[in-house]
Amino acid sequence: MSKKVVEVKTLKVGKYVILDGEASKISSIQTSSPGKHGAAKARVEATGIFDGQKRSFVKPVDSKCDVPMIDKRVAQVLALMGKDVQLMDLESYETFELPIPEELKKDIVEGAEVDYIEALGKQKIMRVK
Numbered sequence: 164m165s166k167k168v169v170e171v172k173t174l175k176v177g178k179y180v181i182l183d184g185e186a187s188k189i190s191s192i193q194t195s196s197p198g199k200h201g202a203a204k205a206r207v208e209a210t211g212i213f214d215g216q217k218r219s220f221v222k223p224v225d226s227k228c229d230v231p232m233i234d235k236r237v238a239q240v241l242a243l244m245g246k247d248v249q250l251m252d253l254e255s256y257e258t259f260e261l262p263i264p265e266e267l268k269k270d271i272v273e274g275a276e277v278d279y280i281e282a283l284g285k286q287k288i289m290r291v292k
Contacts, residue, residue, distance in 0.1 A: 165232035166283070171205050172224040179282070181229040182218040185211045186282040194224060213285050234281040237292070240273050248288070250277065261288055 166181060174180060176189050187209035196203040208219040222228065238250035241258065248271055251258045261279065263271055267288060271277065276292040 166229045167232065168227050169230050170224070171207070171222050171226055171228055174205070174207060174228070174230075179212070179231050179233055180207065180209055181231050181283070182209055182211075182220060184283075185214060185216070185218070186231040186233070186285070187211045187218055190217075212280070212282065213287055231282045235289075236279055236281065238277055238279055240271055240275045240277060243271065243273060250279070250288075259286070261286055264288055267291055 174189060174192060176192060178189055180187055180189055189207060189209045191208045193206045194203055195206075202223045202225065204221055205224050206219060206221045208217065210217050220228075237253045239253060240248055241251050242249040243263075244260070246262055247260045248263050249258060249260050253276070264287070267290070270291040271288075277288050278290050278292065279286055279288045
């Protein structure tokens with residue numbers, strides 16, 4: 164699991180964070196500074212990349228949290244196999260299978276190139292080139 168530790172105040176909307184062991188994309192950040200001696204807190208809401216579940220946490224802005232190392236890669240479609248697709252990475256020439264996302268079913272054809280991401284040992288097709 165490749166990840167790094169950052170402070171909550173450095174997080175930005177559209178970046179990624181690890182919540183409940185799942186890589187998630189940040190959809191909103193709200194900060195509040197309570198009273199005289201209270202520390203500023205941030206409420207971070209994010210959506211899981213691989214499962215689509217919404218998650219959130221509230222922490223002081225100077226506390227630490229984990230950020231996944233997202234690897235964006237390009238692959239070529241070798242074969243369509245029902246609900247899965249066989250891909251070949253265009254850098255390492257490694258072949259593997261991934262499920263076809265519902266929104267990309269009509270766009271994926273044999274020989275097409277796709278962008279996919281790899282994070283925390285999981286992979287997902289993001290778009291067809």
